[in-house]
Amino acid sequence: xxxxxxxxxxxxxxxxxxxxxxxxYSNSASQSFFWYRQDCRKEPKLLMSVYSSGxxxxxxxxxxxxxxxxxxxxxxxxxxxxxxxxxxxVNKAAGNKLTFGGGTRVLVKP
Amino acid sequence: xxxxxxxxxHEVTEMGQExxxxxxxxxxxxxxxxxxxxxMRGLELLIYFNNNVPIDDSGxxxxxxxxxxxxxxxxxxxxxxxxxxxSAVYFCASTFGTYVGKLFFGSGTQLSVL
Numbered sequence: 001x002x003x004x005x006x007x008x009x010x011x012x013x014x015x016x017x018x019x020x021x022x023x024x025y026s027n028s029a030s031q032s033f034f035w036y037r038q039d040c041r042k043e044p045k046l047l048m049s050v051y052s053s054g055x056x057x058x059x060x061x062x063x064x065x066x067x068x069x070x071x072x073x074x075x076x077x078x079x080x081x082x083x084x085x086x087x088x089x090v091n092k093a094a095g096n097k098l099t100f101g102g103g104t105r106v107l108v109k110p
Numbered sequence: 111x112x113x114x115x116x117x118x119x120h121e122v123t124e125m126g127q128e129x130x131x132x133x134x135x136x137x138x139x140x141x142x143x144x145x146x147x148x149x150m151r152g153l154e155l156l157i158y159f160n161n162n163v164p165i166d167d168s169g170x171x172x173x174x175x176x177x178x179x180x181x182x183x184x185x186x187x188x189x190x191x192x193x194x195x196x197s198a199v200y201f202c203a204s205t206f207g208t209y210v211g212k213l214f215f216g217s218g219t220q221l222s223v224l
Contacts, residue, residue: 032210032211034211034212042217043201043215043216043217043218044153044201044213044215045215046211046212046213049211087153089211091210091211096141096158096160096165096207096210097155097158097166098143098155098210098211098213099155100145100152100153100155101152102152103152
């Protein structure tokens with residue numbers, strides 16, 4: 001089983017719609033969680049951290065469910081520019097070793 | 111401010127040749143990471159350094175791969191000899207120790223081994 005798993009998609013989303021997707025992690029001792037965004041042929045960039053109580057950043061909402069060992073990302077009012085691959089990232093309890101999921105591809109269409 | 115700088119951007123080489131990838135982290139960052147990205151395996155951590163010291167190299171595929179960080183402003187990843195299965199995008203990233211979750215990635219090196 002992979003340490004961090006994501007549905008590769010693609011999620012085809014009409015512009016203005018809401019899309020949500022999850023990421024599961026296998027190590028129950030994982031402490032820190034993040035979402036990164038990667039555009040085609042570009043480097044990954046931090047989108048947002050994921051806090052235990054859940055958090056929002058504009059149209060983006062991240063949630064953490066420790067009991068079921070998953071995190072989620074919800075995008076409201078999708079824009080064409082939201083088309084990208086979203087990478088789930090988990091930091092193990094020991095050290096600073098960030099493990100990336102395979103990514104979920106989102107395509108927002110007019 | 112300059113971000114993480116990687117060179118070369120593209121490298122095409124023949125099987126068996128030595129390949130050296132270079133990275134200049136952001137000034138003041140004390141962590142440096144080397145990742146490899148392929149369609150099949152996604153982003154894989156190869157090795158990371160803290161204050162120029164290798165901390166975890168468990169992701170280095172085999173002895174053909176080596177990485178060094180002789181000073182705080184420079185790191186290399188070397189593959190010798192290269193093989194076609196090494197073809198991938200290699201990313202270097204750096205960050206502050208107090209917030210390791212926020213990695214600053216370079217633009218990557220697209221390596222093609224023929």
